[in-house]
Amino acid sequence: xxxxxxxxxxxxxxxxxxxxxxxxxxxxxxxxxxxxxxxxxxxxxxxxxxxxxxxxxxxxxxxxxxxxxxxxxxxxxxxxxxxxxxxxxxxxxxxxxxxxxxxxxxxxxxxxxxxxxxxxxxxxxxxxxxxxxxxxxxxxxxxxxxxxxxxxxxxxxxxxxxxxxxxxxxxxxxxxxxxxxxxxxxxxxxxxxxxxxxxxxxxxxxxxxxxxxxxxxxxxxxxxxxxxxxxxxxxxxxxxxxxxxxxxxxxxxxxxxxxxxxxxxxxxxxxxxxxxxxxxxxxxxxxxxxxxxx
Numbered sequence: 505x506x507x508x509x510x511x512x513x514x515x516x517x518x519x520x521x522x523x524x525x526x527x528x529x530x531x532x533x534x535x536x537x538x539x540x541x542x543x544x545x546x547x548x549x550x551x552x553x554x555x556x557x558x559x560x561x562x563x564x565x566x567x568x569x570x571x572x573x574x575x576x577x578x579x580x581x582x583x584x585x586x587x588x589x590x591x592x593x594x595x596x597x598x599x600x601x602x603x604x605x606x607x608x609x610x611x612x613x614x615x616x617x618x619x620x621x622x623x624x625x626x627x628x629x630x631x632x633x634x635x636x637x638x639x640x641x642x643x644x645x646x647x648x649x650x651x652x653x654x655x656x657x658x659x660x661x662x663x664x665x666x667x668x669x670x671x672x673x674x675x676x677x678x679x680x681x682x683x684x685x686x687x688x689x690x691x692x693x694x695x696x697x698x699x700x701x702x703x704x705x706x707x708x709x710x711x712x713x714x715x716x717x718x719x720x721x722x723x724x725x726x727x728x729x730x731x732x733x734x735x736x737x738x739x740x741x742x743x744x745x746x747x748x749x750x751x752x753x754x755x756x757x758x759x760x761x762x763x764x765x766x767x768x769x770x771x772x773x774x775x776x777x778x779x780x781x782x783x784x785x786x787x788x789x790x791x792x793x794x795x796x797x798x
Contacts, residue, residue, distance in 0.1 A: 507566035509557045510794030511550060512613060515539065515573065515588055515640035518549050520557040521790040522566070527624055529787065531560035543590045551603050569609040569797030570600065571616035571789050573641060575658040585662070587641040587676060587684075609798045613637070614661060615652050616792030617782070618645025621747045624791065625784040630744040634737055635782075636663055638758075639750030642684040642691075642733075646741065652796075664688065668732050686729040689751055695722060710755040730758065731765025734779070739771045749782040749789075 507530070512519045514537060522531040533556050535549050550570075558566070574586030576597050583596040597610045618627075618635030627633040633647040642664030646653045654660050664684040665677050672681025673694065685691040689706040696704050699722050715723055734746060748758060759779060767775040782788055 505565045505567055507561050507564060508794040508797050509554070509566045509568045510616075510790045510792070510797060511554060511557075511568070511570045512616065512789040512793050513537070513546070513550065513570060513572040513588070514613065514789070518546070518553055519786075519790045520553040521787065521794060522557050522561055523791065523794045527791070529791075531557055532787070532790070533557065537588070539588050539590055543594060546588070546591065547599060547603055550600060554604055567609075567794075567797030568604075568606055569611065569616075569793040569795065570597075571611055571613040571793040571796075572596065573613050573643070575612050575654075576610055578658060585659075585665070585677065589676065607798060609796045611652070611793070611796050612643065612645065612654075612658075612661070613789050613793075614643025615645035615654065616790075616796065617643075617749050617788045618647050618661065618747070618792070619650075619652055619795055620784055620788040620792035621749065621782050622647035623650050623795065625747070625788060626780050626782055627745055627747050632741070632744040633747060634661070634741065634743040634745075635747045635749060636734070636737075637750040638687060638689070638748060638752040640688060640690050642682075642688045642750075644737070646743075663733070663737060666733075666736065668729060668736075683729070683733045687726060687733060687752075692726060692752075695725075707751060707755070710752065710757065727757070727761050727765045730762050731767075731769050734762075734766045735769035738766070738777050739769075743777065745778045745780060747780055747782055751786075753781055 508523045517534045519534045614637045621627045622633040635645045637643045644661035644663030646661045665682045667681045669681035673685040675682040692706040763779045
C-alpha cells in the first residue's frame with residue numbers, strides 16, 4: 505500500500521497523520537479528546553479524524569495503526585491500564601474496527617513513541633532503546649534491533665507504574681507511590697497544589713527562572729524521583745540509550761540536573777548511558793502508530 509495512517513489517542517488530544525512509504529508526513533490534524541464527555545464521544549472523535557486523514561489521500565488504500573494509553577488484554581480483548589479512565593474495560597479495538605469498518609493495529613502509545621524514535625528519530629543509531637514519555641502520565645517502551653519488545657502480558661516498558669515509595673501518593677491504578685504520581689505532568693501539578701497551595705502547570709513551574717525556598721524543594725524532589733526512576737530502568741536492562749518524550753521532555757533541566765541524579769543511582773562507576781531528547785517532537789507517537797499499521 506502507498507499510504508500509512510496513524511492515530512495517536514492522547515489524554516488531551518487525538519492526532520492523525522498520513523505517511524508515504526518514505527515516511528514523509530503528508531497530512532496531520534488534531535482534535536481535542538474531551539474525555540469528560542465519555543467514551544462514545546472519544547470514539548466519534550477518532551472516527552472524525554480518521555475520515556479527515558482518509559479523505560486527504562482521496563480514500564486510497566492504506567494501513568492503519570492506533571496508539572493508546574494502556575494495552576489490550578490478550579485474554580479478554582478489553583483495554584486496561586489507560587489513564588483515560590472511561591475507556592478501561594471496553595473492547596476498544598473491536599469497537600473502533602466496527603466504527604471505521606476497517607481492521608486496525610493497536611499498540612500502547614509509549615511503545616509507538618519508542619518505535620518511531622528508535623527507527624527514525626534520535627535512537628536510530630542504537631540497537632537497544634528505552635523510550636520514556638513524561639506527559640499527562642508516564643509510560644515507556646523497549647525497542648531492540650528496531651523491533652518492539654512488548655512481552656507476553658503486553659506490559660513491557662510500563663515504567664510509570666513501578667513503585668518508588670510504598671507510602672507515596674495514591675495512583676489511579678490503585679497502587680501507591682507510582683513513578684507517574686511524582687514526575688508526570690499531572691503528578692507534579694498535584695504536588696505543587698499540595699506543597700505550595702497554587703495551581704500552576706507543570707511546564708510553567710519547571711521553566712521558571714527563579715524559585716523560592718519551598719519551590720526549590722519541590723523542584724529538587726522532582727529531580728530526585730526522576731533520577732531514581734530512570735536509574736532503575738538502566739540497572740535492569742542497561743539500554744544503549746534513554747530517549748525522553750512527552751510535554752516535559754522540553755525541560756532542559758532533565759538533561760543536566762536530572763541526568764546527574766540518574767547517574768548517582770546507577771549501579772556502575774561508568775555512568776555512560778546517554779540521556780537524550782527525542783527529535784520527532786510530538787509527532788513521534790502518531791508516526792509510530794502509522795508504522796505499526798495493518
